[in-house]
Amino acid sequence: MSDFNYQQLDEIIHSRIRLAIMAMLVTVDEAEFTFLREKVNATDGNLSTHLKKLEESGYVAVSKSFENRKPVSRYMLTKKGRTAFEMYVERLEKLIKK
Amino acid sequence: MSDFNYQQLDEIIHSRIRLAIMAMLVTVDEAEFTFLREKVNATDGNLSTHLKKLEESGYVAVSKSFENRKPVSRYMLTKKGRTAFEMYVERLEKLIKK
DNA sequence: TTAAAGTACTTTGAATTACAAAGTAAATAT
DNA sequence: ATATTTACTTTGTAATTCAAAGTACTTTAA
Secondary structure, three states: OOOOOHHHOOHHHHOHHHHHHHHHHHOOOOEEHHHHHHHHOOOHHHHHHHHHHHHHOOOEEEEEEEEOOEEEEEEEEOHHHHHHHHHHHHHHHHHHOO | OOOOOHHHOOHHHHOHHHHHHHHHHHOOOOEEHHHHHHHHOOOHHHHHHHHHHHHHOOOEEEEEEEEOOEEEEEEEEOHHHHHHHHHHHHHHHHHHOO
16 A cells, blocks of 8 residues: 555544644643643634544543532543554654655 | 644645655656556546646646547646645654654 | 633534446447 | 536535633622
C-alpha cells in the first residue's frame, strides 16, 4: 500500500481537535477537562463531544468524581489509544517526510 | 499560543485526502488526475471535489488540456501552497513530537 | 434565604464536509 | 450502430464539527 493512500490515517485520531487532545494526552499521565479545554483551546461543547468519541473508540478513559464539591473529569490514554496514536504518527511521518 | 491549540493547523490542508494530495504534490513537479487518483486511492468524485477546493484556496494550480485526444488535468503546487504546506508540517511536528 | 452568577460539564441543532453514485462528453471497441 | 471505457464533474446524502443552549450543581451577594 502506497504511503500516499489517505485511508491509512486513522480517521478517529486525525480530526484536528482530537489529534490535539491525543497529542496532549501522550505527554501526561492524566488531564482534567478544564486543563484540556485551555490547552487545546476548545469550547466546552466541542471538547465534550470529541472526548466522548475518543472514549467510545476506546482510545481514552475517563474517571469522573467530585473534588471540593465540584465535578472533575480526568482523562487518560488507554493502551489501545497509545498504540493507535503511535501508529498514526508513524504513518503521518511517512506521508509528510519527502 | 500553545502548541496544542488545534486551530493552528490549516484546516484546508488537514483533511486526510487533501493532506495526501499535498504530500504527493510536494514530491513532484506536477501530477495528473489519474496518477493522483491511484496514489491517494480516491474515487473520482472525491478527488475532483478536493482538488477543486485546493485550487480555490490557491494552493494548487491546474492545467487542463487534451493529449492523444483525451482530457488530461495536470496539478501542481503553487508557491502559496508550498509555503502553507511547510508551515502546516512545522506545526504538526511540534504537536506530535513530545 | 433566596436570587443571581459561576463552574463543569452534556445535549441539541444547524452548518459544513466528505464521499460515492450518477452524470457528461469524447474516444474506442464490437 | 451500440456498448464500453476514460477522464473527469455534479449532485445528494450521510457524517462531522461546532457553539449555543441546557443541566446540575455550588458559591456569592443582597
